[in-house]
Amino acid sequence: MAGISKSFFKAEPGQLVESDGELFKITHLMSISSVLAVNIKTNESVRLHVENLVPISPTEVTEKKYEERLHPDLALFSDDEWAEAQRRFQAIKPLLQNPIRTREDAETIATKHKIHPATLYKWLKLYQDAGHVSSLVPTKRGRKTGTKLLASEQEKIIESAIEDIYLSKQRHKPQDVIEEVLRRSRLAKIPPPHPNTVRNRLAVLSPANTLRRRGFKEAARNKYAPILGQFPGADYPFSVVQIDHTEADIILVDEAHRKPIGRPWLTLAIDVYSRMIAGIYITFEKPSATSVGMCLAQAICPKREYLAEVEVGGEWSVWGVMGTVHTDNAKEFRGTVLERACEEYFIDLQWRPVMLPHFGGHVERLMGTMANEIRKLPGTTFSNPTQRKGYDSEGMSALTIKEFERHIVEFIVNVYHQRVHSQIGMSPKQKWELGVLGDANSSGTGVMPIPADPLRIRLDFMPFFERSVQQYGIQIDGISYYDKVLDPYINAADPDNPKAKRSFLIRRDPRDISKVYFLDPVDQRYVPLPYRNIGYPAMSAWELREVQQTLKTQGMRNVDEHMIFEALDRMRVRIEEAKQKTKAARRQQTRIPLPKLPVVVFSKIHSPADKSMNQNERNFGMAEDDPFAQPIKPFDEISIIR
Known part of the structure; x- marks a missing residue:
């Protein structure tokens, strides 16, 4: 079964690419979405669409095989490994930002970081070849960084001593912690760990958290928190992207009976430089990390297929990895999955100061523009009751969520992007093309690197789980999944701890949990796993939560998947009977995944x-x-x- 990999490539002159099984060499950039390339075999020049290209290295051509590099999932790295990758990236960052760097510059930076210049250049090459921070994770022989060989009792003593002695406002010294560990080991009658082991545990503590816990909150904020009062100048495409949500001022209807079901939530991402809208996500669910992740993933990926899905003509040639994502402080913009995904793609995730909404002014103005457009549609609720007086929003509602999404995308692609923006003096599309292609007075960034596998990008922004493989497969939230790809890993032992079972990484799309994605550790590719019982119907994670809550309130214990799907059937029957009567039931119907x-x-x-x-x-x-x-x-x- 085909897997899913991740990589980016930049379409630029000299790059070898594959298209429809043929090998080409790019010679010219024709537009932000197409290139002129020469067929290696026929020497014929043809125009190719960037989204259809697959990068090929000279080595792969020589060996007459196209092998993709393996990229371990970013969630698999230990905290120590990831911290080291971040440290190495900070060392090479000045070189990346200085295209006319000299050997003297490198030596100065190497001296500052106490490393040899050759090591610095090695890290730089690793990053430039791979294009992501995880390439800087150390790959030394032998024991991995962060591996703990102590007995669990010894580890607990060290952790408790650090928590009680070191991470406190008393600000004890490392030697105090070492002495406390020795004292507690004697009381517990277990061999004490070596003092250097304790020092190593202290060395890998989060500097920001350590400062906060030891009473230096202001120092931690000044040194490690994002620069909230400002963000880097948005002087080129995707240097800064702002993202936010709003509950749209419109009542939508259900697909089956065209009756009102409520207001949708709209998530938008905007490129501050050009005012091009980079991504969109519409749902009836309240804002969540999924909404943010799906919007950012769409912003990074090409959108030609999406336009075809929503049946909108035109071009939306915006893709690539943004430098900074600027958000407000809502909880859906914070979390391990989102933060680590942003770190992996070198996206600086910044939060605006509390009670200072003007720091998100660009996306706020965009939301205002969207609100004005939405008020033209049937079923609008306007912005306040005074404006709505005399207008029956529910009675006038006529659009389904799909029709609403089609209208919004049509407006974005063929109106908003095309008309002159008052603040930049040209249309967003013209500004974007200027920033990418440049003109006689300025050089552009060049066509943005394009993801080779968009699905892998989306998976990186999805929730993940860690599970061992049993004889029946794997189980998440009481539901079993299986595919023959799991067979070699049944009851596999942890390579670092033979007494424990090995955990594997699983990703899940909450909108349809009829399949999950298993990261095969051999080739580092995701493989879809269906329900073990393929006869079960698809459902969403939100439906599953409601079913489990219902069973819990009914006093059910030891719930198995058979009980879950029986309860799901009963719930859907009730929804089908009630959806003609109540908005809540019709709204619930929108959470049911579409049938295969x-x-x-x-x-x-x-x-x-x-x-x-x-x-x-x-x-x-x-x-x-x-x-x-x-x-x-x-x-x-x-x-x-x-």
Whole structure:
């Protein structure tokens, strides 16, 4: 089964690429979304779309094979390994920011960090070749950094002594901690750890947390917190992206009966330099880390397939990794998954100061522009009751969430991006192209590096779990998943602790948990795992939570997946009976994942029976592993495999 890898490449002259199985060399940049390239075999020049290109290295061409580099998932690194990668990145950062650097510059930086210049250049090459921070994680032979060989009792004594003695406002010295560890070891009658082991545990503590716990909150904030009063000048595309949510001022209707169900939430990301909208996410669920992650993932990835899905014509040629993401202080903008994903792609995640909304002025103005557009639609609630007086928002509501999303995307792509923006004196699209391609007076950034596998990017922003593999597969929230790819890992032992079972990384799309994604440790690729019982219906994580809460209130104990899906069936029957009566039930219906679509065969020749199909039958698509939008290709007729 095909896996999922992650990498980026930048389309620029001289780059070897593959397109439709042919090898090309890029010669010119024609636009922000296309290049001119020469076919290596035929020497013919052709125009290629950037989104269809796959990068190829000279070594791969020589060896006549295309091997992708393996990138371990960022969640697998220990805190020590990740801290070391961050330290190395900070060392090479001045060199990255200085394109005309000299050997003297490198020697100065190396002296400052107490390393040899050759080591600094080695780190620089590792980062430039891979394009991500995780390439700087140390790969030394032997025991991995952060491996703990002490008995659990010894580790607990060290941890408790550090917590009680060192991380306190009394500000004890490391020697005090060592003496306390020795004292507690004698009382517990266990061999005391070596003093250097205690010192090592102190050395890997978070500097910011240590300062805060020892009473230096202001010093920790000044040294380690983001510079909240300002962000780096947005003087090129994707240098700064702002993101925020709003509850749209409109009542939408359900798909089945066209009756009101409530207001949707709109998440938007905007490039401050050009005012181009970088990403969008619309849902009935309240803002969450998933909303933020999906919006940022869409901002990083190309959007041609998404435009086809929502049936909007035009171009939305915005993709790439942003330098800074600026958000407010809401809890959905904080969390391990989001923060580590941003660190992996070298995205500086900054939070604006509390009670100072003007620091998010660009996205706030965008939300105002969107609100003005939404007020033109049927079912608007306006911005306050006074404006709404005399207007029946629910009675006038007419758009489903899909129709609403189509209208918003149409406005973004073909109106907002095209018209002159008062603050930049040109359209956002023109400003973006100027920043990317440059002109006679300025050099552009060049076409943004494009993700080779968009699904891998999206997975990196999804929630993750760690599970061992049992004979039945793996289990998450009481539901079992299985695929034969798991067989070699059944009851596998932890390589670092043979007495413990090995844990594997699993990612899950909360909108459809009928499959999860297993990170195969051999080739570092994600493989989709379906339900062990493939007869169970798809459901969302939100539905699962409601089912589990219902069973809990009913006093159910030792709940298994059979009970979960029986309860799900009962809940959906009640929703089906009630959705014509209440908004809440119809809103709940929107949380049910769409049913799997039948496989279709595209054909230009069809029988009279094919012609008798109605339009709905002709609109069936192909279901794929990607839980996100699949490309919709134009076609004339289809025939359905029964």
